Amino acid sequence: MPKDEEKLDEAKAVKRLNAALELQYRSALQYSIVASSLSGIEAQALGEKLTAFGDAELADVRRLIEKIVSFGGKPTTEVAELSYAGGVKSAIRSLVKGEEAAVEALQEAIEPTGRDGRSEALEHLMEHLILRKQQQVDFLNRAIS
Numbered sequence: 001m002p003k004d005e006e007k008l009d010e011a012k013a014v015k016r017l018n019a020a021l022e023l024q025y026r027s028a029l030q031y032s033i034v035a036s037s038l039s040g041i042e043a044q045a046l047g048e049k050l051t052a053f054g055d056a057e058l059a060d061v062r063r064l065i066e067k068i069v070s071f072g073g074k075p076t077t078e079v080a081e082l083s084y085a086g087g088v089k090s091a092i093r094s095l096v097k098g099e100e101a102a103v104e105a106l107q108e109a110i111e112p113t114g115r116d117g118r119s120e121a122l123e124h125l126m127e128h129l130i131l132r133k134q135q136q137v138d139f140l141n142r143a144i145s
Contacts, residue, residue: 008119012112014073020105021064026080027102027133028057033084034091042088046143050095053136060129067122092144099137106130 031054035047065075080098085091110126113119 006114006119007116008071008114008122009112010071010073013109013122014068014071016105016109016112017064017068017071018073018076020102020109021061021068021076022078022080023098023102023105024057024061024064025078026082026098028054028061029079029082030054030095030098031057033082034095037084037086038088038091040088046088046092049139056132056136060132063125063129067125089144092140096137096140099133099140103130103133103137106133 031050035050035054038047038050068075080101083094085094106126106129110123113123
């Protein structure tokens with residue numbers, strides 16, 4: 001049986017998950033904005049991929065909400081600030097910047113975990129979301145290099 005300091009701090013976890021959720025909402029919307037607003041050859045090459053990334057972001061929104069509710073919390077409805085950039089490279093750079101911030105917020109949500117089963121499950125979920133997002137960031141950086 002884990003000691004108290006090795007158990008999940010649910011209140012802290014909910015707070016950190018909600019901080020990540022605000023950025024996660026933005027991610028889903030930003031991908032939609034960029035995918036829909038690109039024109040020219042870039043739209044043909046990137047639009048479908050960006051749409052798929054946005055769909056994955058929305059699925060992760062649901063996962064975060066489910067986790068918050070499972071800990072007795074209330075999911076935030078606040079959305080981090082959205083932006084619009086007209087050029088392809090500036091739009092992609094904006095996506096990368098937002099995704100890097102979201103990765104950091106997901107990483108911070110791991111801190112209140114302990115060694116009990118629920119903690120391990122939360123940590124594993126956060127790592128999965130971070131991995132997926134980082135793969136997207138790597139793709140985006142290659143697209144504009």
